Amino acid sequence: xxxxxxxxxxxxxxxxxxxxxxxxxxxxxxxxxxxxxxxxxxxxxxxxxxxxxxxxxxxxxxxxxxxxxxxxxxxxxxxxxxxxxxxxxxxxxxxxxxxxxxxxxxxxxxxxxxxxxxxxxxxxxxxxxxxxxxxxxxxxxxxxxxxxxxxxxxxxxxxxxxxxxxxxxxxxxxxxxxxxxxxxxxxxxxxxxxxxxxxxxxxxxxxxxxxxxxxxxxxxxxxxxxxxxxxxxxxxxxxxxxxxxxxxxxxxxxxxxxxxxxxxxxxxxxxxxxxxxxxxxxxxxxxxxxxxxxxxxxxxxxxxxxxxxxxxxxxxxxxxxxxxxxxxxxxxxxxxxxxxxxxxxxxxxxxxxxxxxxxxxxxxxxxxxxxxxxxxxxxxxxxxxxxxxxxxxxxxxxxxxxxxxxxxxxxxxxxxxxxxxxxxxxxxxxxxxxxxxxxxxxxxxxxxxxxxxxxxxxxxxxxxxxxxxxxxxxxxxxxxxxxxxxxxxxxxxxxxxxxxxxxxxxxxxxxxxxxxxxxxxxxxxxxxxxxxxxxxxxxxxxxxxxxxxxxxxxxxxxxxxxxxxxxxxxxxxxxxxxxxxxxxxxxxxxxxxxxxxxxxxxxxxxx
Numbered sequence: 360x361x362x363x364x365x366x367x368x369x370x371x372x373x374x375x376x377x378x379x380x381x382x383x384x385x386x387x388x389x390x391x392x393x394x395x396x397x398x399x400x401x402x403x404x405x406x407x408x409x410x411x412x413x414x415x416x417x418x419x420x421x422x423x424x425x426x427x428x429x430x431x432x433x434x435x436x437x438x439x440x441x442x443x444x445x446x447x448x449x450x451x452x453x454x455x456x457x458x459x460x461x462x463x464x465x466x467x468x469x470x471x472x473x474x475x476x477x478x479x480x481x482x483x484x485x486x487x488x489x490x491x492x493x494x495x496x497x498x499x500x501x502x503x504x505x506x507x508x509x510x511x512x513x514x515x516x517x518x519x520x521x522x523x524x525x526x527x528x529x530x531x532x533x534x535x536x537x538x539x540x541x542x543x544x545x546x547x548x549x550x551x552x553x554x555x556x557x558x559x560x561x562x563x564x565x566x567x568x569x570x571x572x573x574x575x576x577x578x579x580x581x582x583x584x585x586x587x588x589x590x591x592x593x594x595x596x597x598x599x600x601x602x603x604x605x606x607x608x609x610x611x612x613x614x615x616x617x618x619x620x621x622x623x624x625x626x627x628x629x630x631x632x633x634x635x636x637x638x639x640x641x642x643x644x645x646x647x648x649x650x651x652x653x654x655x656x657x658x659x660x661x662x663x664x665x666x667x668x669x670x671x672x673x674x675x676x677x678x679x680x681x682x683x684x685x686x687x688x689x690x691x692x693x694x695x696x697x698x699x700x701x702x703x704x705x706x707x708x709x710x711x712x713x714x715x716x717x718x719x720x721x722x723x724x725x726x727x728x729x730x731x732x733x734x735x736x737x738x739x740x741x742x743x744x745x746x747x748x749x750x751x752x753x754x755x756x757x758x759x760x761x762x763x764x765x766x767x768x769x770x771x772x773x774x775x776x777x778x779x780x781x782x783x784x785x786x787x788x789x790x791x792x793x794x795x796x797x798x799x800x801x802x803x804x805x806x807x808x809x810x811x812x813x814x815x816x817x818x819x820x821x822x823x824x825x826x827x828x829x830x831x832x833x834x835x836x837x838x839x840x841x842x843x844x845x846x847x848x849x850x851x852x853x854x855x856x857x858x859x860x861x862x863x864x865x866x867x868x869x870x871x872x873x874x875x876x877x878x879x880x881x882x883x884x885x886x887x888x889x890x891x892x893x894x895x896x897x898x899x900x901x902x903x904x905x906x907x908x909x910x911x912x913x914x915x916x917x918x919x920x921x922x923x924x925x926x927x928x929x930x931x932x933x934x935x936x937x938x939x940x941x942x943x944x945x946x947x948x949x950x951x952x953x954x955x956x957x958x959x960x961x962x963x964x965x966x
Contacts, residue, residue: 505797
């Protein structure tokens with residue numbers, strides 16, 4: 360029997376993994392996101408293809424993905440980050456969840472055979488937007504640090520937090536809770552004790568435990584310990600009558616300041632991604648297509664109602680909290696959809712008999728369609744507001760600080776950063792162009808919006824930690840202001856500066872910067888060398904000639920520093936050199952232009 364069951368188990372695993380491998384990249388490529396891909400794969404494997412029929416059993420295992428997700432969210436919630444976004448999270452986010460939840464609950468109660476408990480689950484489950492969808496769109500468009508991006512992030516972060524108390528309240532809405540009302544106080548006390556025990560363990564036990572394991576050098580033991588903490592805390596909460604996700608979340612928050620936070624996140628992330636994908640696939644496998652077919656008109660009507668209600672409330676709240684029209688519109692049209700945590704809440708509600716399976720299938724269909732329409736709503740926002748290319752971004756320097764602080768990220772800085780990053784050096788980059796910051800963020804650069812001529816911005820970007828400040832700004836006057844500020848306020852920091860032209864180079868040397876480079880000098884040398892080779896000169900000789908020109912230029916700069924700008928003119932090549940600039944040429948040189956064209960002055964490079 361075991362021998363027959365094993366191949367079937369492996370076959371199911373292969374189908375699930377194959378569905379994830381095909382659907383997730385495909386849906387992300389067409390702009391619908393991996394969540395819809397997993398749902399579609401589950402729908403094909405389950406209700407449509409009937410290849411796997413045990414969707415509910417897989418769902419119970421896959422719920423660990425949600426547990427791991429809540430643990431990682433807890434790890435990210437450092438007090439400093441929460442404080443910087445406190446108004447958007449606990450003001451705008453809290454109000455949005457409450458008002459939207461109440462409004463949608465009232466609409467749900469108007470439906471036949473929906474009680475107050477089920478209506479509350481429906482209302483507050485649909486009030487939660489899709490973190491995965493919204494953040495993916497904002498990041499792809501480079502808008503995560505624009506004003507509407509930060510508003511959206513604050514609301515989404517509170518929604519992620521709200522799932523914890525919503526899951527914790529589900530047992531009190533279950534029919535069994537009403538029958539055993541006399542034990543509610545005891546259950547509540549047990550829950551409080553369990554939470555207190557978990558907080559105590561997080562503060563006084565977990566860090567010493569990880570320290571001991573880390574010293575042992577056993578990598579697999581550290582991974583096992585991470586899984587033990589997440590699953591153990593989740594089980595403790597379940598035994599206490601609360602949700603497993605709440606236990607994992609509390610454990611994550613307790614370890615948010617731990618020195619092992621990043622290692623824990625790296626250990627858990629593969630399990631989280633795989634199991635969360637499996638969770639969404641299991642949701643798709645659990646859908647009842649007959650219910651969807653029977654209620655297709657209701658579902659199609661419910662989707663625009665949901666999106667309009669949410670968008671209207673979010674717009675109004677953004678205006679109340681001081682945002683202008685454009686930011687409010689963009690925020691509202693980024694977050695009108697249902698979200699993945701709605702799936703979590705509806706699934707848990709079915710398990711506790713707060714919702715029936717048919718209603719859950721309809722709700723999952725409504726959320727799925729609203730998520731699929733999110734790119735359309737975001738595009739609509741572009742037509743309803745004016746594009747403001749000069750929009751100021753919020754200055755957010757969380758995580759800034761490195762050995763090199765680069766100010767300015769145009770062409771010159773982008774090339775220089777490649778050398779530093781390829782050499783293993785971390786670089787903090789700041790730039791005052793919102794468009795340039797958004798563009799660089801799309802490529803994954805760790806770049807911050809800020810004005811490098813301000814002392815407070817330099818300090819927020821970590822200049823006190825930096826060993827070198829690389830000034831790569833384009834305008835000469837801006838470069839000079841930054842150099843003067845750094846030299847007066849941070850004399851111990853080395854300055855490496857992009858200079859505008861030869862005159863600027865001499866001025867920077869007079870200021871005493873450690874290193875300067877004219878922005879087009881090296882590229883001009885390379886260009887001339889390649890042109891010379893195209894005329895028939897060997898690569899070795901052209902390289903020697905270029906080195907000689909660079910050497911003569913450096914010597915001339917030294918002469919100019921002491922004798923003035925027009926000193927050293929004799930070192931400039933103004934006519935073809937014959938017959939030997941450095942070494943004896945390998946063939947007879949030819950005079951390209953023998954015309955005597957005496958020049959009365961030399962025009963210096965201006966770029």
